[in-house]
Amino acid sequence: LSACRVSSTSGTTGDALAVYFSAEDETLVNLSWTRGFLARGLKAWHKNAAFVGRPRVKKRSSWYEKIGLWRREEISSWDPPSAWVDSLRRIRPRVITGYVMTLNILAEELRANHPDPVRRGFRPAAIFHSSAVLDEASRRDLEETFGAVVADFYGANEAGCIAWECPDCGAYHINADRVIVEVLKDGRPAAAGECGDIVITNLHSRVMPFIRYSLGDVGRLSTRPVRCGRGLPLMDRVEGRSDDFIVLPSGEKISPHPLYHCLDPVPGIRRWRIVQPAPDCLDVAIEPGPDFSPAALQSVRENLERLLQGRLSLEIAAVKSLPVSPSAKFRSVRSNVRGGRG
Numbered sequence: 001l002s003a004c005r006v007s008s009t010s011g012t013t014g015d016a017l018a019v020y021f022s023a024e025d026e027t028l029v030n031l032s033w034t035r036g037f038l039a040r041g042l043k044a045w046h047k048n049a050a051f052v053g054r055p056r057v058k059k060r061s062s063w064y065e066k067i068g069l070w071r072r073e074e075i076s077s078w079d080p081p082s083a084w085v086d087s088l089r090r091i092r093p094r095v096i097t098g099y100v101m102t103l104n105i106l107a108e109e110l111r112a113n114h115p116d117p118v119r120r121g122f123r124p125a126a127i128f129h130s131s132a133v134l135d136e137a138s139r140r141d142l143e144e145t146f147g148a149v150v151a152d153f154y155g156a157n158e159a160g161c162i163a164w165e166c167p168d169c170g171a172y173h174i175n176a177d178r179v180i181v182e183v184l185k186d187g188r189p190a191a192a193g194e195c196g197d198i199v200i201t202n203l204h205s206r207v208m209p210f211i212r213y214s215l216g217d218v219g220r221l222s223t224r225p226v227r228c229g230r231g232l233p234l235m236d237r238v239e240g241r242s243d244d245f246i247v248l249p250s251g252e253k254i255s256p257h258p259l260y261h262c263l264d265p266v267p268g269i270r271r272w273r274i275v276q277p278a279p280d281c282l283d284v285a286i287e288p289g290p291d292f293s294p295a296a297l298q299s300v301r302e303n304l305e306r307l308l309q310g311r312l313s314l315e316i317a318a319v320k321s322l323p324v325s326p327s328a329k330f331r332s333v334r335s336n337v338r339g340g341r342g
Contacts, residue, residue: 004207007157019157020208028204029160032178033153034070036164039173039230040151041126042095048072048128049091051084051098077102081109089121096146097128100138101324107145117147124148130155133240133256135332137264154238158210159202163235168228172235178203181235182212183221193223195239195255216241218255240333246276247337248311256333262303268292269300271322276312276335284316292318 004020021029042048050072057074065071075087077098084106088096096103114120127142130153139150152165154172159179163172174181180203182189183196190196198217202210218241222234239245245253263272263286270289276282284300297316304314 017158021205022207025204025207028178032160032162032175032204033155035175036151036153036161036173037095037128039164039166040128041149042128044069046071046094047091048095048097049075049088049093049124051075051077051096051102053077053099081105082113085109085114085120092122093124095126095128096124097130099131100129100134101132103127103129103142104138105324107142110145126151128153132331133238133244135257135260135264137260152237154235156200156215158213158215159200160204162200165237166228166230166234169222169224169226169234171222171224172237173230173232174235176233181221183219183235190220193220195220198238218245241331244331244333244335246274246282246312246333246335247279249279250311254307258307259304259333262307263300266296266299266303268296271324272300272332273322274333276337279337281313281315282308284314285319285322286316287320287322288318 001020004022005026007019007021008017037048045068048071052074055076055078057076062070073087073091073093075084075091077084079087096106098106110120117123124146125148127146127148127150129142129150134150134152139152142148142150151167152172153161154163155161161175162179162181163174165171166173180201182199182201183194184190184199185194185196195218197214198219199212199214200210201212217238219238220236222236224234226232226234240256244256246256246259247253259274263269263274263284268289268291269286270292271287273285274282275285282304284304286297286300288296297318301314301316304316308314
């Protein structure tokens with residue numbers, strides 16, 4: 001084990017898991033990300049500024065970085081957003097990589113203190129998002145703020161890059177020569193296009209194998225045709241974690257995505273969080289933005305009541321702030337109710 005690299009999962013399902021890779025394993029993990037990055041426009045000579053959720057960042061350069069290839073500079077999300085901007089000005093990256101909440105906080109800092117894209121000192125061509133669910137409102141906001149395309153990647157510490165968004169196919173290519181992706185419903189393979197629990201078997205871990213390992217995510221294999229000519233199978237975007245789904249008293253589950261459409265379009269809301277503490281109710285906390293008015297709360301209530309049709313009671317309140325950490329995944333929707341049926 002002393003010869004292995006060890007990393008830790010995010011711990012969103014409980015205790016964080018230590019994951020061990022040999023040097024060969026790690027190389028194959030890196031290549032799984034490289035394939036998706038290349039497909040979305042990154043070139044070997046481009047700079048990549050990557051946000052990492054730890055206070056210390058990598059300082060040493062690899063031999064290939066020293067000759068101008070695959071240059072990746074880390075920025076600690078523990079630093080204040082103003083320091084992020086200083087680092088980006090120094091790096092001048094072609095691509096920025098990070099969690100959606102980190103990227104949203106960076107976008108807020110740019111809009112507030114650096115609104116002119118020309119004078120910022122950096123202008124990326126692409127934003128690569130990884131980890132957590134990228135909602136459409138955040139995608140639009142990031143693309144408008146940075147003037148760059150946002151590409152979504154689905155990965156995990158246990159498997160590297162599992163799938164990446166293909167602009168031609170409207171779905172995500174699975175790195176099927178590195179990881180087997182199965183979608184199970186009630187322990188059995190889900191039908192084509194049917195939602196279920198994602199389990200993986202990675203094909204590179206010689207030190208610590210993962211065989212039919214549940215990531216706690218919910219998604220579906222895609223029925224769309226492969227239009228881009230690549231031979232890799234497709235999956236649709238991940239719907240969320242299993243405990244992101246709201247469980248109705250009937251046992252039916254509601255995906256978190258319709259909830260985004262109930263709150264994201266309402267003016268004056270900076271951030272929001274929905275928690276289901278019990279089978280019969282939802283708690284909705286709203287952090288006001290600059291244009292907030294009490295009418296926003298009423299709009300949210302009307303939208304949610306239209307979706308839920310009286311099946312859950314609602315507690316909606318404006319709060320001074322919602323605690324967020326750019327070094328962790330921000331969960332907009334979370335249910336503490338177990339069970340239910342898809």
